[in-house]
Every structure is written in structure tokens, then in C-alpha cells.
Amino acid sequence: MTILNFSIEYDAVNSHNTFTNGDTINGRIIVEVSKETKVQSLVLMAQGKARVVWYQHYGRNHHRVFWADEKYYSIEHHILREARQDGTEVIGKGRHVFPFSFNLPDSRIPSSFKALTGKIVHKLKAELKQSMKLTKKAKSEFTFRSKADMDVPGLLEPQYGSKDKSLKLFGSGNVSMDIHTKRMGYKQGENVKFTVEIVNHSSRSVKPKFSLYEKKSFFAQGRRRVHTKEILKDKIEALASSSKDTVTKVISIPRELPPSILNCSIIKLEYRLKVYLDMKCTKDPAVNLHIVVLPEAAPATATAKQPASAAYGFEGFRNPTPPTWSTTPQQAAPRPFDPPPPYGAYAMPPTVTYFDKNSSLM
Template identity: 70%
Template sequence: MTIKKFLIEYDAINSKNTFTNGDTMNGRIIVEVSKQTKVQSLIFTATGKARVCWHEHYGENHHHVYWADEKYYEVKHHILRETRQDGTEVVGQGTHVFPFSFSIPDRKIPSSFKGAVGKIVHKVRAELKQSLKLTKKTKAHFTFVSRADMTIPVLTEPQYGCKDKTVKLFGSGTVSMDVYTKKMGYKPGEQLHVILKISNNSTRSVKPKFILYEKRSFFAQGHRKLLTNEILKEKIEAVASSGKVTVTKVITIPRELPPSILNCSIIRLEYRLKVHLDIKCASDPKIKLPIVVLPDLPNPPTSTGLGFEAFGNPLQPTWSITPQQAAFQPVNPPPPYEAYSLYPSFPDSGKHRTAL
């Protein structure tokens, strides 16, 4: 095989190896050939897009596939163009390094995400075309984390809910509860303080429970698929009959939680805090409050953030390679990013590569 190695890699810009709006990514495409080789073109492309797909069964013999795609940006650079009269470029024997650089658009783009029926993918890829041969392809995914706009008031405003319950079966009286949180937005690892006030004017005891859970919504062709999952569950001592109590429960937001996704029209990742009172032989009164998990970026942005406009309604080291001969440079330098049209998440330090 003439082409012995074909891969693409990029440089990390922080310890978490994440990228956000407006960041510039630098990397290289590496081509190793065993002998002088004719190449028609070498193309670099960076894309960000989302896709959902799931099956719904209606009876034994009927089912329907729901799917949707959404593209956020596509940047393309011609690293090697057809320059000779025969439409080819000659690459000499050895290893060749072709550098690339591109800026991620500073606009609304959802964070990287992977779910059971949908994903949001950001990647760079390269294609090497030769006459009468299959196109060689290689790619590398990168983790994109969308900025949050901390100037949106609802993120820092207190949240409140109340509920009353009348006990009838095997008991009598009423139970009421009020739930308060200091704000809506929290970073992973941050403490969530929940104030719970209970007035138990019934003949039954009640057991308060706290549940943090996630909602994953996928949308396609006018349909929605909803998946929920409990993240953590906490409880406190029961409140006896005819008792009143005010307690503060401290819940630590797990550090591994991905940030909320509220700026994608086909995928939505939300979090809720559910507080309910366990009453035997009766339906449990419950209150749900929205929780937004904010992106934990290495360097907090100072400019206006993007991606959380939906909160208005809360209920809704340098790497180098020594080539065997000088690396080719693009015949023409890549045009500025603005020249390309725009369409309306593997952490490691160092370099990232994917071999053919």
C-alpha cells in the first residue's frame, strides 16, 4: 500500500481539552507514503451537527422511524489543490505534515452530547483523493462546551414551590410543604441548598425525600421521545403527626454531570429537583424545581455568553514531527473563516489522533 499512514490530530488548549465559542483549534494532517505518489486533493473539514433517530412500534408488524438532523457549522480548507495540468500533485516518499487552523464560530452552538437515540458531534476530518482509487478518510472528535450567559437573571434568581395535601384514607387532616432554592444555575461540584418547610396537620407521619434527575428529550417529525434518569436520592427523618419543621438539605451537584442543553431544537438535556413527602396509603405530594447545570469552563468568559436564551421560561505542550523530507504547504493559504457559509462532545491532554 502506497499510503502507509493517514491521520489527523489537534492540540489541546486547556487541561480539560475542551473548546468553546470563538476558540481557535490548531492541528495537523499527517501523510506517510512509501514512494512518490500522485494526489488529486487533500481537504480539511470541521463540522458541528446533531442527529436523532429512534423506532416506534405500533403492533406486531408496524413500526416507524423518526429522525432529524441539524447542522451548526461547516468549515472547509483545500490543503492541496489540483495544480498540475493532469490534475494531480506529486508527494514524495516519506512523512509529510500539513498544518491546519480554524476558529469555532462565536454563536449559538450546543455542547457535545451522546445519548441513546441522539448525539451532538463536533469533529475535524481530512480526505485524500487519488485518481482511480478510493478516497482516504480520517477524523478526530473534540469536546465542545457552549458558554452560558450569566447575565440572564433567572439563573441567579431564587426558586420556590408549594403544595397542600388532604389526607383521607386511613387518616385525616392536611399536609403542606414549601420548597426554596437560592438559585437555578449551578456548576458541577457546587452545593445546592434546599430549604423545606413542612406543616403536618394530619394524623399520619410523612417522610421527605429529595431526588435530582435528568430529562433527555429528542424531537423529530413532530414527535418527542422522553427519557428520564435519577441521578441521586436523599432523605431526612420523618415528620410526626401534628408537627412543623424547617430543614435545610445540602446536595452536591455531581462533578461528572454534563451541562444542560437548551439551545438545540432536536435534543434537550434538562435537570429537575423533585421534593416529595412519602405518606403511606396516600398519593405523595411533590414539587419539582428546574436546575440548570452550567458549563465548567477552565477560563470563565468575560464576553457575552451564548446558548441559554431559553431560560426566559424555566418551565419550558508543542508537538512536532521530523519529516523525512520537507512538508508540503498549501498551494494557496486557507481563506478567512468568514468566506465559508454557516448552517442554522474525548478528553485527554496533549494531541488527539485517529488513524485510517
């Protein structure tokens, strides 16, 4: 085998190894060959896109696939451009390092996300073309965390919800409750304080309970698929018949909880605070309030310089003056190089593509 190693590495910019809007990604493509090798071209690509797919079954032998794509940006850099038809660009025996550097678009791009029904992926890809041979490919995903969107309507405004229920079977009278929160938006790890006012003018006692749950929504071809999952729950002291009470509770947003995703048209990640009255033999009255989970500020960029391999999760740090690429085997002692030449990148408005065919997630 002529090509012994073909891979992509990138440098981390913080201790979490995450990137955000406008960040610079510095890295390198590694090409290791066992002898002199003719190469037609070497191309680096960076992409951010979302994909949704699920199967809807209709009877035993028939099903339909619902599918949608959304693209956010595409960056392409020709490190070694196509030479002659005979592929006369030659790299010598040994290990070669081809550095790259580019800026992520400073626009509304959704965070990385993965679920069974859909995902949002940010990745690097490299392609090495040789005459009369299969194209060599390498890829590496990186974690993107979108900056907090403070333009969400009602984000910092108080939230309110109410519910009334009349009892006709297995009891009489009515029950009402009012829920108040200070605002809609909270950072990861922050406390949510809410007030519950309950008036029980019924002949039965009620058991107030509450929960924080996530709601994942996937959209394709005019259809929607929803998955919910309870994150935490608790209860409030039961309220006897013909009484009223006001209770204030505090819950903490788990620090590891992924931030809300509201800027993708085919995938939504939302959170709800649900307060309900547990009542036997009747439908429980419930109030659901929106909770927007905002990302914490990213850690400061580290000053040390250490390589990071995305494939193995090693952490490293940004090198502001990465070396240029070389077509000679890497030397043990480092030498000064000039920065790599700039190349074009373009960000695109989100475009949604729908399909109706068998396929799998990217």
C-alpha cells in the same frame, strides 16, 4: 498499498483537552506514502451538528423511524486543490505533514453530547482524492464545551414551589410543603442549598425525601422521547401527625456532571430537584424545581508545546505559529516555516432536517 497512513491530529489548548466558543484549533493532516503518489485534492472539514433517531414499534412487523438533524457550523479548507484531470499533483515517498488552523464560531453552539437516542458531535474530517481510486477519509472528534449562558431567564433568581394534598382515604386532614432555593443556576461542584417547610395537619406521619435527577429530551417530527435518571437522593427526618417543621439541606452538584444543554432544538439536557412526601396508599405529593448546571471555567492555556493525537487521547498544547505544509518527506531536524494561508469558514444558523427512513446515528 501506496498510502501507509492517513490521519488527523490536533493540539490541545488546556489540560482537559476541550475547546469552547471562539477557540483556535491547530493541527495537522498526516499523509505517509510508500512511493511517489499522484493526488487530485486534499480537503479538511470541521463540522458541528446534532442528530436524533429512534424507532417506534406498532405491532409485530411494523415500525416507524423518527429522525432529525441540526447543523451549527461547517468549515472547509482545500489544502491541495484539484489539479488537472489526470491528477498530476505529486507527493514524494515518505511522511508528509499538512498543518491547519481555524477558529471555532463564537456563537451559541451546544456542547458535545452522546446518548443512545441522540448525540451532538464536533469533528474534523479529511478527504484525499486520487484519480481512478476510492477517496481516502480520516476523521477525529473533539470535545466542545459551550461557555456558560448567563442569559437564561431566571438563572440567578430565587426558585419557589409548593404543594398541598388532602387525605380522604386511609386518613384525614391535609399536608402542605413549600420549597425555596437561592437561585436556579449552579456551577459544577457547587453546593445547592434549599429549604423545605412542611405543615402536616393530617392524621398520618409523612417521610420527606428529595433527589436530583437528569432529564434528557429528544425531539423529531413533532414527537418527543424522554429519559430520566436519578443522580443522587436522600431523606429528611419523618414528620409526625399534627406537626410542622422547617429543614435546610445542602447537596453538592457532582463536578463530573455534564452542563445543561438548553441551546439545541432537538436535544435537551436538564436537571430537576425533586422534593416529595413518601406516603403509603396514596400518590406522593411532589415539587420539582429547575436546576441549571453551568460549566466551570476552562483551565488556562498551557504554555508548553506538545503534540496531541485525538485518536489516542494524548494531550498537547497550542502552537501559535504552526508550520506550513510540505510536499517533501518530514525531516528529523525542524526548520522555520511561514504560517499557513488563511481560508474561509462560515458558521450557519441552526437548521433542522427531518427524515422518516431507516438510518443509524452518525
